Amino acid sequence: MFLVQDNQLPKVETRLFINGEWTTGGLDQTKEVINPATKEVVAKVSQAGEEETKQAIQAAKEAFPKWRALELKERVSILRKISQLIEEKADDLAKIMTLEQGKPLKEAKEEVLSGVETFLFAAEEARRLYGERIPAPNNHNYIVKKEPIGVVAAITPWNFPSGMVTRKLSPALAAGNTVVLKPSSDTPLSAIAFFEIAKKAGVPDGVVNLVMGDSTVIGETLTASDDVRKLTFTGSTAVGKLLFNQSGDTLKKISFELGGHAPFIVFDDADLEEAASYLIAAKFNNNGQVCIAPNRIFVDKRVKDEFTNLVLEKVKGLKVGNGLGNVDIGPLIREDAIGKIESQLADAEEKGADILIGGNRLRGGEYDKGYYFEPTILDQVTQKMNIFYEETFGPVIPLISFKTEEEAVKMANDCEFGLASYFFTKDIRRVEEVSDQLEYGMVGVNEIAISNAETPFGGVKHSGFGRENGHYGLEEYTQVKFVNVRY
Numbered sequence: 001m002f003l004v005q006d007n008q009l010p011k012v013e014t015r016l017f018i019n020g021e022w023t024t025g026g027l028d029q030t031k032e033v034i035n036p037a038t039k040e041v042v043a044k045v046s047q048a049g050e051e052e053t054k055q056a057i058q059a060a061k062e063a064f065p066k067w068r069a070l071e072l073k074e075r076v077s078i079l080r081k082i083s084q085l086i087e088e089k090a091d092d093l094a095k096i097m098t099l100e101q102g103k104p105l106k107e108a109k110e111e112v113l114s115g116v117e118t119f120l121f122a123a124e125e126a127r128r129l130y131g132e133r134i135p136a137p138n139n140h141n142y143i144v145k146k147e148p149i150g151v152v153a154a155i156t157p158w159n160f161p162s163g164m165v166t167r168k169l170s171p172a173l174a175a176g177n178t179v180v181l182k183p184s185s186d187t188p189l190s191a192i193a194f195f196e197i198a199k200k201a202g203v204p205d206g207v208v209n210l211v212m213g214d215s216t217v218i219g220e221t222l223t224a225s226d227d228v229r230k231l232t233f234t235g236s237t238a239v240g241k242l243l244f245n246q247s248g249d250t251l252k253k254i255s256f257e258l259g260g261h262a263p264f265i266v267f268d269d270a271d272l273e274e275a276a277s278y279l280i281a282a283k284f285n286n287n288g289q290v291c292i293a294p295n296r297i298f299v300d301k302r303v304k305d306e307f308t309n310l311v312l313e314k315v316k317g318l319k320v321g322n323g324l325g326n327v328d329i330g331p332l333i334r335e336d337a338i339g340k341i342e343s344q345l346a347d348a349e350e351k352g353a354d355i356l357i358g359g360n361r362l363r364g365g366e367y368d369k370g371y372y373f374e375p376t377i378l379d380q381v382t383q384k385m386n387i388f389y390e391e392t393f394g395p396v397i398p399l400i401s402f403k404t405e406e407e408a409v410k411m412a413n414d415c416e417f418g419l420a421s422y423f424f425t426k427d428i429r430r431v432e433e434v435s436d437q438l439e440y441g442m443v444g445v446n447e448i449a450i451s452n453a454e455t456p457f458g459g460v461k462h463s464g465f466g467r468e469n470g471h472y473g474l475e476e477y478t479q480v481k482f483v484n485v486r487y
Helices: 050-069 072-088 090-101 105-128 163-174 189-200 215-224 237-246 272-288 304-316 335-350 365-369 405-413 428-437 470-475
Strands: 016-018 021-023 030-034 041-046 132-134 140-148 151-155 178-182 208-210 228-234 253-257 262-266 294-300 354-357 376-379 396-402 420-424 442-445 478-486
Touching (some): 016 189, 041 090, 041 189, 050 151, 050 178, 072 163, 090 105, 105 163, 105 470, 151 215, 163 178, 163 228, 163 470, 178 215, 237 253, 262 272, 262 405, 272 294, 272 420, 294 304, 294 405, 304 376, 335 354, 335 396, 396 405, 405 428
Parallel strands (some): 151 178, 262 294, 294 396, 376 396, 420 442
Antiparallel strands (some): 030 041, 132 140, 140 478, 354 376
């Protein structure tokens, strides 16, 4: 069915990392990490509770003054060393990720290498955390400084288990903060592998700490701590709201990157072949398990048949299988992911939608061992269907017709989320007007590459607030101090 390369897990730690030491913690408990392609146990990792989390916070608190005061060139040198080691270990890191998360090996390696760029950019940007000198009265000097916040709590998701770790830790460390990281219980091995690299790169003890375990216990401990001054979270909107409320008593600085439900608009003057190719690339990256994946495909009625046929032919050529093999799409992360897709499709069909291709769980042979679903195209989708408003997180393309530009924008904005959006056109006027009208934090015009080390990443509405990447992302990990000097 599909050729699978050696599925042996590269050597990687399985313990907590607190104050520069690998430890099993006091709980003496482990949790299995499951390969979604085979349902096999690939590792058992140590679990932390409230006490271990408090120890990690204390270690970060004690390490903060020295890390903050470290000569900038030394901090930059460590960040560069991390980047170098990630690149050197890219093949092993990619394989670790594929075994615990399922995505094709080539996608995993691209994600790992994005961390190389992220750390390089953070190292360079650390030298550009400029303050201000504001014109002041005679005999006065008004100074504005940007300072690190202190202890940062970072909570990362399973869908990009390496990329989200590097995206959060690189700016936090560059700005002079210390960190306690809690990765997803589904995919902790990529985070562990990063901490092995951090230790080898010479990050001082206590500057970075890793706790894995019950999300409720660890989350409540992090949010309740006054020593944790910043919380950064990537995940679902529901969990984000919970963490937001829990952080209220300690008044933390917060940045959240939450759910998305991206519109992908194809106007009648678009290059249809290009738009179809970009749609396939964006939609089926990580099997659709991406917060910026196109989830509602709006196509001008005048070109809908032609565009649909182009997409249909491309979908027919996609290969699904174990990410270690030569495939385009891997498995979904868990059984409940399949259940959500099946529920959305059943609701849509009942309300008049047509499945043009796919629509079923893949079965037989190796497929029975994992969580595989057919790449699917759903036509005649309307606002009466759940899939129009609910994020799918799976390999489904819902097609929606429109007649006018105004109608397309109105439907695209009919959504509680506001993370990513895309549209394709050759009309310069439309580029300006539609990009202004779309209620999203990011807009791709004739392009899907909206996540870059240099550019701000984040959303509006129920997709959260704050930005990652670029100088905006670094400033999320700073606080402003005003100094009034009279002389």
